[in-house]
Amino acid sequence: MMNHNKYKRQYYMPPTECLDWTRKEYVDKAPIWCSVDLRDGNQALVIPMSLEQKVEFFKLLVKIGFKEIEVGFPAASETEYEFCRTLIEHNLIPDDVTIQVLTQAREHIIKKTFEAIKGAKKAIVHVYNSTSYAQREQVFRKSKEEVKQIAIDGAALLKRLADEAGQDLYFEYSPESFTGTEMDYAVEVCNAVLDVWQPTPERKAIINIPVTVQLSLPHVYASQVEYMSKNLKYRENVILSQHAHNDRGCGVADTELGLLAGADRVEGTLFGNGERTGNVDIITVAMNMYAQGVDPELDFSDMPGIVEQYEEYTGMTVGERSPYSGALVFAAFSGSHQDAIAKGMKWIDEKDPNHWTVPYLPIDPTDVGRSYDADVIRINSQSGKGGVGYILETRFGLNLPPKMREAMSYATKSVSDHKHAELQPEEIFELFKEKFENITSPYSINEVHFQQKDGITTQVTSTYEGKTITTEATGNGRLDAVSNALKKAYNLDFSLVTYQEHALEQSSSSQAIAYVGIQTPSGKLAWGAGVDPDIIHASIDALITAINNR
Numbered sequence: 001m002m003n004h005n006k007y008k009r010q011y012y013m014p015p016t017e018c019l020d021w022t023r024k025e026y027v028d029k030a031p032i033w034c035s036v037d038l039r040d041g042n043q044a045l046v047i048p049m050s051l052e053q054k055v056e057f058f059k060l061l062v063k064i065g066f067k068e069i070e071v072g073f074p075a076a077s078e079t080e081y082e083f084c085r086t087l088i089e090h091n092l093i094p095d096d097v098t099i100q101v102l103t104q105a106r107e108h109i110i111k112k113t114f115e116a117i118k119g120a121k122k123a124i125v126h127v128y129n130s131t132s133y134a135q136r137e138q139v140f141r142k143s144k145e146e147v148k149q150i151a152i153d154g155a156a157l158l159k160r161l162a163d164e165a166g167q168d169l170y171f172e173y174s175p176e177s178f179t180g181t182e183m184d185y186a187v188e189v190c191n192a193v194l195d196v197w198q199p200t201p202e203r204k205a206i207i208n209i210p211v212t213v214q215l216s217l218p219h220v221y222a223s224q225v226e227y228m229s230k231n232l233k234y235r236e237n238v239i240l241s242q243h244a245h246n247d248r249g250c251g252v253a254d255t256e257l258g259l260l261a262g263a264d265r266v267e268g269t270l271f272g273n274g275e276r277t278g279n280v281d282i283i284t285v286a287m288n289m290y291a292q293g294v295d296p297e298l299d300f301s302d303m304p305g306i307v308e309q310y311e312e313y314t315g316m317t318v319g320e321r322s323p324y325s326g327a328l329v330f331a332a333f334s335g336s337h338q339d340a341i342a343k344g345m346k347w348i349d350e351k352d353p354n355h356w357t358v359p360y361l362p363i364d365p366t367d368v369g370r371s372y373d374a375d376v377i378r379i380n381s382q383s384g385k386g387g388v389g390y391i392l393e394t395r396f397g398l399n400l401p402p403k404m405r406e407a408m409s410y411a412t413k414s415v416s417d418h419k420h421a422e423l424q425p426e427e428i429f430e431l432f433k434e435k436f437e438n439i440t441s442p443y444s445i446n447e448v449h450f451q452q453k454d455g456i457t458t459q460v461t462s463t464y465e466g467k468t469i470t471t472e473a474t475g476n477g478r479l480d481a482v483s484n485a486l487k488k489a490y491n492l493d494f495s496l497v498t499y500q501e502h503a504l505e506q507s508s509s510s511q512a513i514a515y516v517g518i519q520t521p522s523g524k525l526a527w528g529a530g531v532d533p534d535i536i537h538a539s540i541d542a543l544i545t546a547i548n549n550r
Contacts, residue, residue: 010134011215014183014227021222021261027289030297032239032265033282034068035061038083039102040279041269042072045314053313054083055092060309061270062097065298068124070100070267074116075109084116093121100124100172105154114161122168124206127154131189132177132212148189151175155196171197172206174243179215183227191233199237207232208267210243211254218250222257229262241265244280246272251280256288270310271318271325287324291362300324303368330365330376333422335384335409338377342390345372379428381417385409392432395425401500401515404436404527411435437529439545443486448540450478460485479516479539486547494518494550496543497525501535514539518546526550 038057042048049057061069071087072080084101087093099120103113105127117123129150130139136147155173162169173193175186190207199205209228211221225242232238242263244254255266272281283303286296300306303325307318320328332338337360344358356364365375372394377387389405392398400408408431415431416423423431446468447461454474458481461470471489475481483496498517503510512535516528528545532538 009215010180011220011224012180012182013220014223016227018223018226018230018261021226021257024260026292026294027256027259028294030286030289030295031259031263032068032241033066033286033298034070034100034241034265034267035066035269035282036070036243036267036279037061037269037273039070039072039080040267040275041273041314044273044275044278045316047315048079049313051079051083051086055086056309057313058087058092060306060313062094064300064306067096068098068100070102070124070126073102075103075112081112081116088117088119095121098122098124098170100126102126102128105129105150107153107157110154110157110161114165117167117169118165120167122170124170124172125158125162126172126174126206126208127151127158128174128176128208128210129154130177131175131186132180133182134180135177144185148192151189152192152196155193159196170203170206172208172241174208174210176210177212178209179211179213179221179224183224187228187231190228191231194233194238199234201237204237204239205234206239206241206265208241208243208265209263210267211245211251212243214245214247214250214254218253218257221254222261225258225261225263239264241267242280243267245274245276246278246280247276249277251278252284252288255280255285270306271316271322273314273316281323283325284323287363287368290367300368303370305369324363324368327375328378330361330370331378332360332376332387333378333380333382335382335387338384338390339386341376342386345390374425378422379412379416379425380422381413383409383412383416388412388428391425391428396429397504398432398513398529399500399502401498401517403498403517403525404515404529407525407527408432408436432529436527436545436549437531438541439528439548441548443490443544443547445482445540445544448482450481456481458482458485460489462486462489464490478536479543482540483543486544492547494520494526494547499539501539504531512538514542516542516546518543518550520550524550 038054071084074081074084093099101113101117103109131147136142158171175181175189178186194205197205229240240263242255242258244251268280268282270283272278286298289296307325311317318325320326332341340359377390379387385405388409389400411431412428442464444463446463449459451457455476456478457474459470459472460482469489471485473481473485473488475484486492497519501514504513511531511533513529513531518526526546526549528542528549530538530541
């Protein structure tokens with residue numbers, strides 16, 4: 001049996017109530033984004049990226065629009081150091097992009113870090129030390145004052161080395177394991193660091209409050225963020241940053257509520273790759289904002305391309321149901337969903353093309369490089385007439401009558417169920433032609449002549465079971481006359497209930513398609529379609545197909 005009794009609350013609520021964030025409805029502007037894919041993301045890979053892969057990944061992050069990119073922990077290994085130097089020495093860092101490097105608050109590591117960033121036009125030096133109760137007691141066995149002094153000493157060394165380097169450098173401090181730290185103590189340590197740095201409007205400091213391990217529900221973290229935001233010194237000159245991990249599966253929720261609570265900046269990774277269960281997925285946070293009509297200031301318009309490159313560089317796989325980026329996140333197999341989506345798409349086209357309200361699709365898939373026919377309406381044995389009709393109409397220009405769509409959907413379901421597989425649009429089109437287009441057995445029509453006499457009179461030459469006969473009949477139109485001739489020739493009993501036609505191509509040489517539905521005395525509907533440059537020939541072909549499908 002699982003023993004839940006050994007677990008107790010490891011987080012700390014703020015000493016005062018912090019609930020202003022509850023009165024905000026949504027994140028109304030983009031935060032400062034910092035990608036940590038090349039550091040936190042890379043260290044979480046079974047096989048870390050090569051130098052070449054890191055360089056290409058860096059270029060991808062720049063293309064997406066990240067202005068701050070953490071490039072590694074250069075004092076940790078020669079590989080990390082070499083990557084940092086490669087970016088600087090080969091001028092791969094755009095002028096509007098700031099690299100960030102991570103270092104522990106230890107003197108020799110800090111000095112090695114400054115060697116790695118020598119010559120960089122701009123850089124953020126990110127220093128950290130653990131402040132949580134568990135780390136102080138179990139790992140470092142130091143008092144609160146001793147742990148705070150580590151942070152102060154690290155901050156002072158950063159300031160001294162930056163003054164000596166004469167570079168455009170910015171400072172960031174993280175009280176690691178913030179979520180397991182007493183809130184008043186976290187403020188005390190961060191303010192002590194800020195007292196050393198003395199941030200100004202021209203050189204703001206970053207205080208990063210990491211969810212190193214998720215220990216609480218997201219609303220607790222939001223209150224912790226708000227408490228920090230309200231109690232940090234030099235607040236107008238401090239950028240309050242978040243770095244959420246995903247142990248409880250709440251990385252996105254923590255980050256969104258943290259932004260409501262006063263955070264200005266987000267560190268995370270594409271697709272949430274990171275240690276243990278991962279970091280916050282920046283794509284999801286950014287696209288959630290986009291779906292609320294807020295510009296995230298990151299470009300994910302080629303999501304399939306980003307997924308492909310990410311998987312190539314990291315060896316990771318983006319799940320098919322990953323929000324916004326997965327191969328199946330917009331796919332609708334359910335018949336009712338497909339019908340609603342198809343009707344919603346038509347509504348937008350006709351009524352309000354500037355306002356996206358399509359059921360089941362929170363955003364327009366084309367905004368992230370997906371297509372409606374290939375990525376949205378997907379056909380299998382669960383699909384309905386709406387989806388099948390949508391595929392035939394948008395891909396192949398076939399606007400089937402409603403009841404004929406139903407018949408076509410049954411035919412599609414049957415094939416998909418038998419194959420235990422999804423059907424591609426081309427397969428559906430071929431199935432339509434096989435089942436409903438220009439079928440000439442057992443009945444076929446060889447020749448038809450018309451003349452205006454007592455309405456429309458026709459002579460129909462037809463064949464059935466190897467016998468050819470010519471029959472004359474009249475009707476109130478050409479199709480009705482042909483129908484009456486076939487009834488007379490073979491003693492058939494049916495009634496014409498549906499006739500519909502349209503051009504397949506908008507040109508003078510366009511093909512026409514006609515749809516005919518007939519009903520037998522038992523109430524059964526049968527359908528046929530005919531395709532021909534002449535609409536009369538097309539309608540006759542559709543009629544004989546419907547008869548053959550009884």
